[in-house]
Amino acid sequence: MIKPPFYAALALLAPLTAATAQQKNPLAPLPAQTSALTQNNYGSIIRIEAATQVPDYREPWKAGRFSGGIGTGFLIGHNRFLTNAHVVSNARRLLITVHGSPRKHPAKIVHIAHDCDLALLEVENFMPFLGLTPLQIGNVPKLESQVRVIGYPVGGNRISVTRGVVSRIDFNTYSHSRSDQHLVVQIDAAINPGNSGGPVLQNGKVAGVAFQGLRSADNTGYMIPTPVVKRFLKDIEDGHYDQYVDLGINSFPMFNPAMRKKFGLDQNSPGVLVASVTPDGPCDGVLKNNDILTAINGNAVDAAGNILIDGEKVNMNEIVERKFSGDSIQLNIIRAGKPLSVSCTLKPFPPSRMYAAQYGVKPRFTTFAGLVLQPLDRNLYAAHSFTNTRVRRLFTHYVDEAIFKHRKDIVILTRVLADPVNTHVSGHVGTAVKSINGEKVTSLEQAHALLHPKDTPEFFIIQCEGIERPIVIPGDQAAEASQRTQTNYGISTPSHLDQ
């Protein structure tokens, strides 16, 4: 039996809605003066209550699910509260409570960065908070040093403090967006639902933001370290969050002796193989397959693709991680045996958002004669778990095979709402729409336009990928069928096309 590759399941520390039936052990009272934190500092660690509305990607015309959760945040400046993006994602109402006070203060999101799971909030009226001391952002804590996690996790209503040591500093996945990797610090203090967004403190300064845990392991909490936090705060200085930038290359370690010989590298020469370059990415036209990348901004890149920063070996992406859109990166390469120096200008790469979970947006869709069409993205994929090989392939290779260049959206037929006009359509659900009346489908808007033309054709012929037998809807019955399915299935809005 072949074993499929093993992926460690990263579990999101989602704030829990209601307090579950938990065993409550009476806790010993905190010694009054042992902590470096004063009452005032506890005050700057706030409890966030979010009422959310989560869109329904299975029936996108519906209002979605109303729910909510609890998270933690902390004051970092005048009317600036930092928390996790996942604490406030899809929020319709946000309330902030200060330690020891029953008052709930309405708040709103100023900036939200889903790719690094951070958000900045402000309250409508900052007056009641004026006496509080904002927390200072510190540095990356050393391995094995002690940290404290403070927040409002499940198991009670009042503030909670846990203690642990830094057990690992690594590049890891941020599970909120499901597609981004940044620096992560692992600690062995308990981080539980509700701790999300709370500060991890060392020497009275913020060493990170508690944000996720690992369900399959004990005592592994993860925090967002301060370089990521600082980058977020710098990015929003211009009043707009621009997202992370990426080189857009795949590298392959140069460990194999034959490989090294082929590229003329001796045993100690630096360099990693450029194995693929993302089409239209920042390095498209700058780097080529089979270039050897030897240095990035003057830092030598080793055979594994690592560089040395502050005495620590880190992934070469760490250089790019701290850069912003529009910044330039200097790359030293060996191409066909000749050393070259090239530079690329970093920029965000919108097609890669195909793989990032979206929050706070209304799902796009259109309906036609009972057929429901939706564009493929991570949210849709999660809601429908597609099994069709073609659809899975289009999703997986959307970026690396440059499918995005000619198909802005991969339009999926996600549902057929039974109606006399479509009752015999079967086997098409869960496939990608290839063409409508002979025209290749390239976006949801275009598909919608093709299905709602000025002059009604005799037939609407809809071809799905991998299925030869087309869906045929007689033109003169289409409008009536659309109307009928909307009424029968309670579809209040027949389409939502805007991003």
Added chain:
Amino acid sequence: MKFLTFIITLFAVASCCDKKSCTINKDASADDSTVVFHPPRSVQTSVVRINSTLQTWSAAQPWDKSAPKKRRALGALLSDNRVLTTAEMATNVTYIELENADSTRRIPAKVIAIDYEANLALLEPDNGDTQGFFKGLKPLTLGSPAKIGDEVSVWQLEENGMPLVTRATIQGVDIVSSFAQGHYFLTYEVKGSMQSSTSSFTLPVIRNNQLLGLLTSYSAKDQIIDVMAPEIIAAFLADTADKKYEGFPSLGIAISSTVDPNFRTWLKLSDDVGGLYVTRIRKNSAAEKAGIEKGDVIIQIDNKDIGRRGYYSDANYGKLFWSHLIRGTHKVGDSINLTVLRNGDEKKITATLARPGKRLIASHTFDQAPRYLVKGGFIFQELTATYLKAFGKDWESKAPLNLLDVISSPEDYEEGRNKLVFLSATIPTPATTGYERLRNFIVNKVNGQPIADIPSLIKAFQAAGPDGLHTIEFAHGPPKTIFLDATASDLVDTELINRGIPELSRD
């Protein structure tokens, strides 16, 4: 309690009948549907036990065989000491033997003909005391087709050799795929309540003292026994007569129903015709050679009207699926007449039926050891459905996506290939340092030569570049191209043999 009495009664019936008279024993049981009503002696003299030891090949390490499995069944004894059973009993067998009803005699057997698609196999004794083994045994003759409603009996044997006969009723007929996936043949669906007993993997089914068919499956939940129909067995036996087994014919099309009224209007089909919409034509198939086109609507086969769902009216069975007209009533080389509608115009087409052509990914690879090459630690194989199915029950979602894509769209990969060669795994060796994680990559070229199959791969590896390196190019990657030291990989190959890999390649 009641169940227990019933079993005891049945034994009594059997032993009493064994002596002589064989009418229904009225004392036996109130529920006479389970009463023995055939001469039990013929059960013991016309069936033989078949004991098979089966071994498949390991998907991950293609030089290894997996742990042996045993299967025991009852075969139907035919004339000339031949024994009929299902292909499932005779596929991937390491050893197969015949055993008589009371287990006093055994003889090794060999497979003389096998059809994986129709799930049939014919066995013959292989060495040993043939005369002694078959002494006193009486072959069965193959019966004629039955009708829905006919009573049949399924023969089993107890461990001690006593017959166990279940009476059952044919409830319907259908076209069923019982072994090789995607090959459908005429099958009776028979209602009856079976019990577990020894040697029951497959069983002969009898009607009027003649062999009607073989049991291919039994659903305890529905109490439905699937029985291979005699027409299919007759065609199989006729094919085996000339020692050169050809197999069942195929037309080579994929179809879709024309039930949808909108689809029918678009196809310009009138209400009085049925029709099958042709969605795919296999390369080099009978259909392609006859000029059938994608989008044609087949309305008649051999002058029989084909309905909207693909059923025609069979004189004996009633509604039957169209494919029986191709695979169940003809042999390879026969001509069939088709009436198709193309853009609304009727066309008559004559097709000469043939065996399905070679495919990039065969529908099955039974009895075929996987072809592979081990080079410096890289394991290259030819992609088969068997390989993908080794990923488990959910293989269609668990197997690597790029390989699944080959199965679902083979036409995208066919050019220049007989088979699809891919890197299935990498054994960590000094030659594959840094490549340990590479797997499931489709191979395009090695040392500049396009790779069509394992033999061409072996040949390509014989000519390393002037720099002493092999160049391996993959279809996707990344990386798309990697290099392997020729000298180092040859050394590794020798070492791998020392470590117990019996052969570095199989072609």
